[in-house]
Amino acid sequence: MFEIPSAPTRVHYFIEEHSAALQHAALMIGGRPWLRRAQRLFETLQTQSSLHGQVNKEIVAFHHLLTATNGRPHRGSEVVYASPFEPTSSHFEDIKLLADDLWHVFQKECANQSGQIKREEGNAYA
Numbered sequence: 001m002f003e004i005p006s007a008p009t010r011v012h013y014f015i016e017e018h019s020a021a022l023q024h025a026a027l028m029i030g031g032r033p034w035l036r037r038a039q040r041l042f043e044t045l046q047t048q049s050s051l052h053g054q055v056n057k058e059i060v061a062f063h064h065l066l067t068a069t070n071g072r073p074h075r076g077s078e079v080v081y082a083s084p085f086e087p088t089s090s091h092f093e094d095i096k097l098l099a100d101d102l103w104h105v106f107q108k109e110c111a112n113q114s115g116q117i118k119r120e121e122g123n124a125y126a
Helices: 010-017 019-047 054-066 090-124
Strands: none
Touching (some): 010 019, 019 090
């Protein structure tokens, strides 16, 4: 499961639960380079609980990839694989819902971690 010194976050559990679907979406939209990138992100989350720094950037980029299903990637995202699905297909609707759920969990957990960091910094000066 997870080999991290502190408790896994909701993002960790979400990615663990939806790993296969997220990897499939990465492959369908971004091709093998994005599949490998997603796998590296998931591997990093196996040993790291913080969602800041590079992990934060990778989750944001991954979300941008997943929401670029209309064929127009967000700035900074590369959609390199021509998906066999139409943007109006149910597959893209499922990917959009998955991306929205990931983003919601990520945003909530980042807010929690920011609050914990501020509380810890406040205690250090007390």
